[in-house]
Amino acid sequence: MTPAPNFVVLTDALHALKESNIRHCEALGFTYDELNAINELSLDELFVLSRASAQFMNVTIYNENLRQILAQSRPEPSCSPSRDFCLDCGDLIPEKRRQLIPGVRLCVHCQVAREQCP
Ligand SMILES: [Zn+2]
Numbered sequence: 315m316t317p318a319p320n321f322v323v324l325t326d327a328l329h330a331l332k333e334s335n336i337r338h339c340e341a342l343g344f345t346y347d348e349l350n351a352i353n354e355l356s357l358d359e360l361f362v363l364s365r366a367s368a369q370f371m372n373v374t375i376y377n378e379n380l381r382q383i384l385a386q387s388r389p390e391p392s393c394s395p396s397r398d399f400c401l402d403c404g405d406l407i408p409e410k411r412r413q414l415i416p417g418v419r420l421c422v423h424c425q426v427a428r429e430q431c432p
Contacts, residue, residue, distance in 0.1 A: 321364035323371055327352065328360070343371065400424050 323342060330338040331353055339349050355363065396412040399405065400421035407421050420428065 318364060319373060320366055320370065324352065324360060324364050394419075402428075 327339050327342055327344055327349070330336075331349060336346075336349070340346075344352070352360075352363075394417050396416060396418045397407060398412070400407055401419045402424035403421060405421050405423075407418060411422065412418055
């Protein structure tokens with residue numbers, strides 16, 4: 315079952331309250347009085363509140379931010395073709411390596427050497 319947005323937000327706010335992170339709760343939009351009231355609820359009462367059919371908050375998707383995050387989570391397609399010969403040492407890059415790694419520029423030895431050097 316997917317948790318209701320109310321439940322997710324309440325859980326997050328309570329977790330922040332336990333860590334005395336009032337700023338986080340205020341950033342979510344809770345007032346100080348609301349936080350006090352929520353903090354005094356029993357577990358059962360919290361459960362009922364979290365299952366309330368009336369939504370007490372709104373979710374906004376920042377499309378531009380999401381688009382950038384999605385773009386960063388995908389590897390960039392390689393625009394340059396694989397090299398036949400290693401850029402560093404000039405050795406032939408094996409066919410299998412060129413097929414496995416599109417846009418490959420280094421032989422495996424030089425790749426390892428570059429990754430080990432800061
Ligand atoms: Zn090399």
